[in-house]
Amino acid sequence: MSDKIRIGVIGYGYWGPNIVRNFSSIDSAKVIRVAVSGESALNRVRKDYPQIEATSDLNDILCAKDLDAVAIVTPVSTHFELAKKALMNGKHVFVEKPFTRSIAQAEELIELAEKKHLKIMVDHTFIFTSTVRKIKQLIDEDVLGAIYYYDSIRVNLGLFQNDVNVIWDLAPHDFSIMDFLIKERPVAVQASGKAHVNGKENIAFVTAHFSSNVIGHFNVNWLSPVKVRLTMLGGEKKMLVWNDAVADEKLRVYDKGINGNHHEGTDDHELRVSYRSGDMWAPKIKHTEALQLEADYFASCILGDKTPVNDGHAGLRIIKMLEACDQSLKNQGGLVYL
C-alpha cells in the first residue's frame, strides 16, 4: 500500500461531492476514480475534478487493482451489494449512513470484513464535529452530571428519499450522536409517524427508553416550513442547548436545574421546588470541517490498523434501532425491545 490511501468513490449526487472534496483535501488519501451513472453526472465530475477519472462502470471501482478503499455514497438500498463486493475484492469500505437496509446485511458485512481483515467505517459525520466533541468532553468531565434526557428536533422541507422513510433518513444522525455521547444503550424504542405524500413516513416521533433515568426523543420531519436543528440535553448539574442552524454560539451551557431540597406549597398548586438559574456559557467551538477530520481518521485507521469508533458495529447498533422503529411504526407505536 502506498503512503496515501487510494480511494474510489461511488455516487456523486447530493453528498458525493463533499466526500470527493474532503478525501481530496487531505494528505493521507487520494481520490483516484469516481463512478456515477449518466452522462451529465460524469461531466459534472470531470468539470469539478479534471484530474480524477470518471467512470460509469462500477467494476472500475469495485474490482480495481489500484484502489485501497471504496467510498459508497449511494442510496441505502444499494449499500449491501456494493460493500459486499468491495470487501470481497479486498477493499476497505467507507459507507454512507445508514449502514445497510437490515440487521442481517450489517452482520454479514461485519463478519466478512473481519474475515478479510478490512475496515468498515460508517459515515456518522456528526460525531466528528467540534460541537459534538465538545459535548462529549462536557459529559466525560461530568460537567453536566447524570444525563436526564436527549431531546432533538431535526426538521426541514425535503429532501424526500426514494427508498426509506424520514426516520431512516434523519434519525441516524441522532441515534449515532446519542450512541457516541451516552455510554448506556437504549433498551427499547417507539416510533409514530405519518406518510402524507407517498407511502413513506415523512413525519415521525421516536422515543428511546433506557433502563436508567435517561430518555431520548427525536422529532424528524421532511415537511417543516422552517429548518430546525435543535438538541437539548438535560443533566442533573447543567443543561445544554445545541442549535446547529445558527452560525455562531451553537452550543450553550446553562447553569440551571433544580435543587434537591424542596417543600410543598400550601395554598398554591405548584410544588415549591427550588430552582437554580445561573449563568449561561457558550464555549468557543473551533471551525473545522467534520468530514475532513473523518476522512483523515478513515485513512489513519487503515494505515495504523485501528478499529474506528464508527465501525460496522456502531453502524449495526443504529440499524438495530432503525429496524425497531419500523417495527414500532407497524405496531401502532408500541414499545419494541432491542
Next chain:
Amino acid sequence: MSDKIRIGVIGYGYWGPNIVRNFSSIDSAKVIRVAVSGESALNRVRKDYPQIEATSDLNDILCAKDLDAVAIVTPVSTHFELAKKALMNGKHVFVEKPFTRSIAQAEELIELAEKKHLKIMVDHTFIFTSTVRKIKQLIDEDVLGAIYYYDSIRVNLGLFQNDVNVIWDLAPHDFSIMDFLIKERPVAVQASGKAHVNGKENIAFVTAHFSSNVIGHFNVNWLSPVKVRLTMLGGEKKMLVWNDAVADEKLRVYDKGINGNHHEGTDDHELRVSYRSGDMWAPKIKHTEALQLEADYFASCILGDKTPVNDGHAGLRIIKMLEACDQSLKNQGGLVYL
C-alpha cells in the same frame, strides 16, 4: 341578577391575581370576594385590591347569597369538590384547566350544571388569544388546506406541580388549542415520559392519532434550560409556525409545501419531489389580553344564557385525553383509544 355578574374567586396563587385583575377590568362583572388561606395571602389580596373582601372561609364564597358565579383557581385535585358545592349552591362556575382530576368527576359536574341550569366554563385561555383566533380563521378559510400535523413544543424550567405530572400541567393548553382548531377528534393517544425529581413525570412526549391524515404531537418538559413555545402546523397548501415566546410576529405563514407531481431520481437517492417554497407572511395580530376576553365571554354567556365553546364538555374532552395519556404512560407508551 344584577347587570354585573358578581364573582367570588377561590385561590390567589400564581394565576389567581390574573383572574381577579381581568374580572375586575370588565364592565360585565365585578369581583366581590376572594378566598385564600393564610394571613400573608389575605394581606396580599387586601394590598392589591382594597375594595375587594378577603376571606379565609371558603363558605363565604361557596354559600354566599350575593354571588352569581365562582372562579376556582386552585390545584386541580380540589376542583371537583369546590365546583360541586358551588353548583349545588346555584353558582355558575369558572374553573382553571384542567377541568377535573378524572372523567367521572367531569361528567358529574356537567350533569349537575345541566340539571341546575348553570354554566361551566373551563379556563382554556389560549383559545381566546388573537393568535389562535387568527389560526382558526386561516383554517376555516381553507388557507392552509387539509391539515397534516399539529406539532408543539412547550418546555421551560418549572413550575413543578404538586398534584399532577407535566402532561396534566402543560398539555391541556395544546389539547384545548388542537380541539379548538381541528374539527376532527383524535381516536387514540400515546405518551412516554420520565420522572426525574419526584414521582411525577417532568418530561413527556404525547402523540395524538386521528383516523385521517392528521397527526398531533406535544413535547412538554419542566426541566428545560430555555423557554420554548413553538407550534408548527403543516397543511397541504400552506404551513405555519407560531412562536409564542417572541414579542412580535408570533405567527408566520409559509407558502411552502410539495407539489403533487413528482418523479423519481436516477442516480441520487433523494426522491425528486418538486417543492414549492414561496413567500412568508406574518399577519398583524392585535394585542389583546385573552383572559379579559374570556372573562367578558363568561359573563355574556351567563347573562345571555349561551353555551360557552369552552364549556364542561370541552373540558371533559381534554380530561379524556389526559386520562388516556396516564394510562399510556403506565402501559409503556402503548396506544390508548379514546
Next chain:
Amino acid sequence: MSDKIRIGVIGYGYWGPNIVRNFSSIDSAKVIRVAVSGESALNRVRKDYPQIEATSDLNDILCAKDLDAVAIVTPVSTHFELAKKALMNGKHVFVEKPFTRSIAQAEELIELAEKKHLKIMVDHTFIFTSTVRKIKQLIDEDVLGAIYYYDSIRVNLGLFQNDVNVIWDLAPHDFSIMDFLIKERPVAVQASGKAHVNGKENIAFVTAHFSSNVIGHFNVNWLSPVKVRLTMLGGEKKMLVWNDAVADEKLRVYDKGINGNHHEGTDDHELRVSYRSGDMWAPKIKHTEALQLEADYFASCILGDKTPVNDGHAGLRIIKMLEACDQSLKNQGGLVYL
C-alpha cells in the same frame, strides 16, 4: 416628616401609572394624591387606585401641606415651572427625564434646591436596572479593560413627542447610561437627523467624542419598523452586547479582541492582525424592577439626606449634551464642544 415619604404625582399618561405603582409598592413612600387634567384621566386614576386622591388642581400637589415630595411626570416643557414651584414650596422633586428644556433652567433648579436643602432626582431609570449595574461592575472590576466604544441603537415605531425631537426623547437614556458607566466625560458631540413628519427630527445619529480613545454613538429613530434596543461596548480585553429587547440573556460578554502583536501580510490586502475569539458568557441577571429600586432610593436619599447619583447635576450633564446636539443639528452636524 413621617417615616414614609408622602408623595404627590403630577401626570398620569404613558409613564405616570408606573411611577404611581412603584412608589405605592415600597414601604418607604406613600402616594397621597395624583393630579391630572381631564375627567377621563381622573377616572382612570380613581379606578386604578381607589385609595389615592385624584385632583385636577396642580396646587393640590404643589402647595399641599401634607406632601414631602412631588413626582413630575409631564412633558419636558412643563418640568421647569412645576419643579420650581414645588421646590419653592419646600418639596423634594422627582422629575422625568430629560430634566429640563434648557441648561439655564436646570441650573436655576439646582441652585434653588441647594438653597432650600431639598433633593432633586432625575428619573434616569436605566441606571437602576440589573443589566446596567452588572455592566458597571464589569467595567469597575476591569473585566472589559480600557473602553473603546459605546454604540447604541434605540429605534422603534413611535411614540412621537409633542415638544421635543427624537434625541431629547430617546438619547437621554443613552447619555445617562454612558454617563453612569464611563468615568470620563465627552468633550464634544455631533448630531445629524431628519424631520419627516412634523418639524421635529424623528431620526437622528449622535456621536460623542472623548479626549481619550473612547467614542460614543447613538442611533435613535421613531420611524423604525422593528424595535431594536442594542448596545455594544467594546473594550481592550472583552466586548459586550446588551440586547434589551429579549427576555433572557440580555447581556453577553465576549472574550474577543485583538492581540497586540501583529505583522503585515504579503500578497493579501488584509493586515495580519491576530484575533482572539474565545468563549461567550451571559451572566445571570436578576429580574428586578428598576423603577421600584429607584423609587426606594429616592425615599432613602431624602430620609438619609444623601445626594443621589442621578441628582440635578447628573440631569444637567445630560441637558448640556442635548442642547449641544440641538446646536449641532442646526449647524449641519458640526462638532459642538461641551
Next chain:
Amino acid sequence: MSDKIRIGVIGYGYWGPNIVRNFSSIDSAKVIRVAVSGESALNRVRKDYPQIEATSDLNDILCAKDLDAVAIVTPVSTHFELAKKALMNGKHVFVEKPFTRSIAQAEELIELAEKKHLKIMVDHTFIFTSTVRKIKQLIDEDVLGAIYYYDSIRVNLGLFQNDVNVIWDLAPHDFSIMDFLIKERPVAVQASGKAHVNGKENIAFVTAHFSSNVIGHFNVNWLSPVKVRLTMLGGEKKMLVWNDAVADEKLRVYDKGINGNHHEGTDDHELRVSYRSGDMWAPKIKHTEALQLEADYFASCILGDKTPVNDGHAGLRIIKMLEACDQSLKNQGGLVYL
C-alpha cells in the same frame, strides 16, 4: 475575440478564489492564468485549479496576448497602476472595490478606457444579489413610497486592512447599494471614527445628506464581538429590514408607518400621531450567487459592447464619497460637500 472572454486574474488572497471560481463556472468566460506572489500562493492556485496557469510575473497577465480581460483582486493601493497598465495593453478591467485610492486615479482610468474603447467594471457585488434586486424592484414599483432613510450596520471582528481604514473597506458596500437603490445622489457626507489599533480608523459612523427628505447612515466597525449585517430602509408607505446575517427570510417588508392626519394630545406628552401597523411580508428570494451573475454580466457587456451599471463612473461616485469621508474625518466630522 473568441466566444469566451479569456481572463487573467491578479491576486489570490481572501477574495481571489471566489473570482476564479465564478469566472470558471460560467460559459461566457474562461480563466486562463492567475498571477500571485509567493510559492505557497502559487501552489494553492495549482492545487485548486490544475488546469489554470499560475504565474508570479504580473506581465504574464498585463501584457499577455491571449487575454481579453484582467480581474484585479489586490489591495486598493495597487489598483490604479495595474488597471492602467492593463488598459494600456488593450485589456478590459474588472477591479475590486473600492475602485481606486483617489478621485484623480479613477478619472484617469475612466478617460483611458473610453479612449481605448475598453470596459471597466468595479466589483460592487451586492448590487447583483437577489436581495438588493428585490429591494430595487420594491422601490421602482413604489411599494415603499418616498424613501425616508437608508440605515446600515455592518460590523464584525476583523479583517483589518493594510492600506485603508474601515470606511474604505466596508462602506463601499453601502455606498454602492445606496447608489444603486436611490436615484437621488447625496450632496454631502460626514464621518467620525476612531483608530484604536493602528493609525487607521477601525470604527466609524458615516452620514449621507441629500437635498430631499432622505438621510443615509452607515455604522462600520472592525472591532465588534458579533457580526451584524442589518439595513433598514424607511419609506412613506412601507419599511423594510434586510438582515443579511441570517440564512432565510433575509428581507422583511413591514406595512408600517404613520398616517398623515394626527392631532395633539392634551395631558400626555406624546404627540397623538396615528400609526399604521399591519402585516409583515418576507418575499421569496432566489438563492443565486451574486458574483456568478456579475461575472456573466461582465462578459456580456464586453461581448455586447454595453456599458455596465457598475462601470468606472459608478466606481468614481463611490470614491468621491470615500474621499469626502476622509476629509470629514480630518475635519472633526464636519460636513463635506460632494
